[in-house]
Amino acid sequence: MSHLHSLNEAMEYIESHLDQKIDMKEVARKALSSEYEFKRIFSFLSGMTLSDYIRKRRLTLAAMALQKGGAKVIDVANQYGYSSPDAFSRAFERYHHILPSEVRTRTHTLKSCPIMTFRLTIEGGEEMNYRIEEKTEFKVAGYCMEMIMEENQLKPSYDEVLEKLTDERVEELTDLSDREPSGVIHVTTDYRQLSEHTEAFNHYIGAAVSKDYSGNKETHDIKASAWAVFEIEGDWESVEKEWMRIYSEWLPSSNFELIEGAEILASKENSSEVWIQVKKR
Incomplete structure (x- = not known):
């Protein structure tokens, strides 16, 4: 099957x-x-x-x-x-x-959510550049925000999150980084259900540091695991497109399973990497 x-x-x-x-x-x-x-x-x-x-x-x-x-x-x-x-x-x-x-006493347009099914559609045979890496435990150190998804609306928005990434913070976090993925990274983790209509997750703007880091930044422990690392060239639109393909094409057809943990975006100029934690099925 x-x-x-x-x-x-x-x-x-x-x-x-x-x-x-x-x-x-x-x-x-x-x-x-x-x-x-x-x-x-x-x-x-x-x-x-x-x-x-x-x-x-x-x-x-x-x-x-x-x-x-x-x-x-x-x-x-x-x-x-x-x-x-x-x-x-x-x-x-x-x-x-x-x-x-x-409903029965007034003429009114009602909404209808159709039944969804999964389909694998590959257009043009576009290649995906990825590698599998084994990494030991490390930490993310930086600035953490709780993101709330309520009825498909994200609060705060990613634009509001990025406003917090000042030039001074970029320089500070770049100097702090001593592990791959290097430089300033965006990390999402701790997905949780708050209510029937509301989910939340934590978003870190930070740097990968040694597991024994003891500085003054907010930290999150990243457990040792295998990582699927996808290399993406282009602007944010290209990153979004490839990130979607990871979930719609690569995961359903690969022999790897996504595990609960962190998802990382590391970007420098016009080149990005998406890191997801995986294990063999």
Whole structure:
């Protein structure tokens, strides 16, 4: 069974359990991956978090159930996992811009989130330059910000994050770097679910330093592991395109699995490297 096929089996499982509690361990088992890898691949491919997709699919099906007539709002709320009719009404109105009680009495355009499946599309046979490196434990030292993703909106935005990267800080962090990836690096780590609609992660602007670093910067320990390192030439648009291909093409077709840890972007002038922590499947 291909990894791509297993990812779609996981999506079919989610679809068939939207009116039940979804067992994410079973989702990961069907996807032949970890929960972390599945959520990251889904997020990159769809442009939304998995929890946001599940919420939108449930609210899409809830609207269809109410349109058919006969179903009570409280019954539909219970069916799709809402603890109370009030919680369901708030979520329904936020998504459809109409109260569930008004679906059958008003002409209104409702939203519909389609079922998603994974497809591997390779256009033009473009090569990807990568290498696998084994690295011992090290630290990231620098400036840390908590990033909140709520209903697919990132706060603060990356533009606001980059505003904190002054010339003085660039020079300071460059001098601090004593490990690869060298220079100023951007590190995302500690992805976590805060609520049904909200996820968070930490974003460091920092430098790779020895594990025994004891300076005054905020630090994060990076565990020893294998890394897939992708070399990218070009501007930020090129980096975004290749980063997407890592998740949409390379991971689903490789014999490596993404592990929970850090993702690193190291850039110098018009050349970048994306580092992701992996292990053999």
